[in-house]
Amino acid sequence: MPTTRRDFVKNVSVASAGLLMTTPSNLFAALPAKSKVRLGIIGTGFRGEGHLALALRRADVEIAAICDVDDRMLARAKNIIDKSGKPMPKVFTGSNYAYRDLLATKDLDGVIIATPWEWHAPMILEALSAGIKYVATEVILGITLQDHWDVVKAAEANKAHVMMLENVCYRRDVLAVLNMVRQGMFGEILHLQGGYQHDLRGVKFNGGASPDNGTVPGAEFGDKAFSEAHWRTNHSLHRNGDLYPTHGVGPVAMMVDINRGNRFMSLSSFSTKTRGLHNYIVKEGGESHPNAKVRFKLGDIVTTQIHCTNGETILLQHDTNNPRPYSLGFRVQGTNGLWMDVANSIYVEGVSKDDEWDSADQWLKKYDHPLWQRWSKETEGAGHGGMDFFVLHGFVEAIKRGTNTPMNVYDAATWSAITPLSEASIEAGFQTVEFPDFTSGQWMYRKNDFALGDEF
């Protein structure tokens, strides 16, 4: 889309001494400010209903429309709305494409997409085509690399904002460490680690839903299974890569200014053999269960390395098929010290005792981020330890002000594209692949404006 790209650059850039500058404040065309925003929610499964409940708590949000294909989940959503005392929105259902009617709802300021992964990119693209200027999507952004390019180019063409609701960027310890990074406590940053190390066997398989809408244990996935096992497991069946990179990479990407003066240059992924999902099926369903014959493609542990153009390395681990305690495995290391979340430990030269870890607690308290200091009361009851408050808050506040969302379409594409790139790397025999630049060079001019203050 060369014409579109040129138009975009012309509209958003400032000619300065012959240099094209795109600063975050004018990333896309400014939109009118609002005191109240009208939102639509596509997908009111367990994840979507969390966003719905938080949105209903806000005086500055009107839920104008919701959409789902599952009657049970819609009934739960309506019940949540009833209890809130807010007016019942338009409800769309009846087909996989009912969301198109939602997108045609008049005067929607924004839409939140919380559907299975493979629906994110098509729904975002249609929302943008429908003229919606703020689109929030649950992780991840798309399936193929082309999906990611399509969404970026469509956002630019429509001068619209696409925000991926990567909540871990707002985890309290993560934001405190970002604060420490910005104050130079770790010196110049060298190496970062993160990941998704989470035993998902009970999420990938169940025996359907019980009458109270919870899941019952079992060895089923796909049609016979409920909730995420209904669709998510299919990705483990067909794909080998880091299927869920953004919880690990988003927080650390922000610490080294990715797409804001820095960028990912190359990536390689290595994967182990595939054992855990089969073992779990046999454990839950026995050797003779039909699913015991299924051959899954996802390596049990996928480890990815990324090199950044400013000389940092990032290590990501995806580890979801076997028993283990939950850990996102963060490590943030610079020339003056490091943080590791697995041991809740920090070392800062000249402050910590020589060669001894400090408990991170005192540090995280001291460097608590202004966002948490201001909004901790509002985070109470919000999902995932309060992090979910911030993603919705950031999305809503950006709409109200007519400004950029705190995380933008380039973040979403860059973090989420790790999945297809890791698949390509593994498929080629763990070869190193080039990382695309979704900003088309604008990363050199943009500044980091994420979580700078206490507003959103």
Next chain:
Amino acid sequence: MPTTRRDFVKNVSVASAGLLMTTPSNLFAALPAKSKVRLGIIGTGFRGEGHLALALRRADVEIAAICDVDDRMLARAKNIIDKSGKPMPKVFTGSNYAYRDLLATKDLDGVIIATPWEWHAPMILEALSAGIKYVATEVILGITLQDHWDVVKAAEANKAHVMMLENVCYRRDVLAVLNMVRQGMFGEILHLQGGYQHDLRGVKFNGGASPDNGTVPGAEFGDKAFSEAHWRTNHSLHRNGDLYPTHGVGPVAMMVDINRGNRFMSLSSFSTKTRGLHNYIVKEGGESHPNAKVRFKLGDIVTTQIHCTNGETILLQHDTNNPRPYSLGFRVQGTNGLWMDVANSIYVEGVSKDDEWDSADQWLKKYDHPLWQRWSKETEGAGHGGMDFFVLHGFVEAIKRGTNTPMNVYDAATWSAITPLSEASIEAGFQTVEFPDFTSGQWMYRKNDFALGDEF
């Protein structure tokens, strides 16, 4: 050397149903048993004198010859020998090639090499040429990939044993975890991690030696510096790779039977920018110190991935240029649980509480390895927490029995070759490179015989 190779295979293999089998017990020609072994030690620096002191404690060892080029270190060695009450061995010195005279000493059963890295391969090769059948070398084996091949082929041609003194293979927790692996506690092994995360700034730089032979702090390396700073730092100046992989990889390689039914297939290394050594020079010597202008090539953190043919992945980290607490960063993970040394934690499904780490202490005690149970008294006072006892013990016992050393020339070459391979990977833009098979296919037939019992 096709002829040599054929001879070797003919000598060591057993024709069995048309299949060439090399079992560990006849890896090389059997040698006569002895009740006392005559050892030479090349290099009596701080490392060599540790081996010397331990050897002097043994009734089954006669130190027949020592060699060094540094009078101060030789004087210390002679003092240690004097105090032991054992007879003074022949002492060789006066040139960098004085070790050739040591190698010509009559009836040497074995030689221990504890010299700067670049001397290891040439000294091993000359020891083998001199007819010595047991050669122990400190880590690492050689500098170039060719060095590693040369040593392997020379050991085969001479039917001699080359053992790298990789002491971490005997660390008490490492051996307990090996014990757990072999008893299936972690299930089928999937992923392993290790490394060398050790702030070496005070080792890589000093201001020379004080009168009592210790080092004084400073910003010098090379000619003006003492001990390891005299030679080791030069590798950080000229090379970018994992310069010291064997402490991390040796222990985990043994857990997944590398060269014993499994092998490394491919490797990639990523490195960060280079900051720490320059920063240290400025801190110690000021901005105007001549060494502040030196450009070091070693990336501060080098992270390496290896894929094994049986489907495991291994992650290694080399991190020696910046402040941080010491950690070899072990992680051993299978289908049933994992151990991580950084947090001293173990998780085993069905035993540990759901989603909660156990302190490793109870597990490590329960699975304490027979070697430590039998020899813990003898390890008292031995360097590196007692590990140093076991490498010398293993070397000496193998000579006495005329059998294989517990770690062999293929282990040494495979583990140590990670350095030149990681350099090649980084130099090629973090590309993945093939891992050579130093066993030339014999890994398919060999069995793991490391630390099977309580003898050595």
